[in-house]
Amino acid sequence: MSDKKVTGGCLCGAVRFEIELPTLFCGHCHCSMCRQPHGSAFVTWTAVPPERFRYLAGEEQTRQFQSSEEGTRTFCHLCGSQMLCQVEPDILDIALSALHAPIDRVPEAHWYYDSRVTWFEVTDDLPKYGGEYGMEPLGID
Ligand SMILES: [Zn+2]
Numbered sequence: 001m002s003d004k005k006v007t008g009g010c011l012c013g014a015v016r017f018e019i020e021l022p023t024l025f026c027g028h029c030h031c032s033m034c035r036q037p038h039g040s041a042f043v044t045w046t047a048v049p050p051e052r053f054r055y056l057a058g059e060e061q062t063r064q065f066q067s068s069e070e071g072t073r074t075f076c077h078l079c080g081s082q083m084l085c086q087v088e089p090d091i092l093d094i095a096l097s098a099l100h101a102p103i104d105r106v107p108e109a110h111w112y113y114d115s116r117v118t119w120f121e122v123t124d125d126l127p128k129y130g131g132e133y134g135m136e137p138l139g140i141d
């Protein structure tokens with residue numbers, strides 16, 4: 001396993017963390033539960049197993065919001081930066097925008113593409129998935 005680390009954190013700097021590469025995946029999520037709290041057209045996520053994530057500072061400034069039965073989102077309560085999302089116990093999603101340096105991959109797919117906004121046009125050729133869990137092929141690559 002690589003021991004390369006990438007640091008990240010929130011806008012105000014109170015919360016800082018690091019992840020250890022390699023990451024598990026990277027992609028754009030168009031679901032409304034991502035878009036709304038991030039204030040964006042879609043959210044680009046990467047992920048690591050939770051044991052490869054570590055707070056460096058400010059964990060006590062984080063708050064969690066349970067956005068679905070399974071999903072919990074973590075943000076800085078001082079500046080509002082959304083940073084983490086956890087749906088499955090062995091996968092910790094990290095907002096790519098919270099990281100301070102490039103990771104070991106680039107975005108590979110669009111998820112929940114059928115929930116996308118009408119005011120942003122996606123023009124890349126990445127695979128596009130949707131359906132109930134956002135990962136079914138839509139056949140519209
Ligand atoms: Zn902050």
Ligand SMILES: [Zn+2]
Pocket residue numbers: 029030031032033034035112
């Ligand atoms: Zn989402």
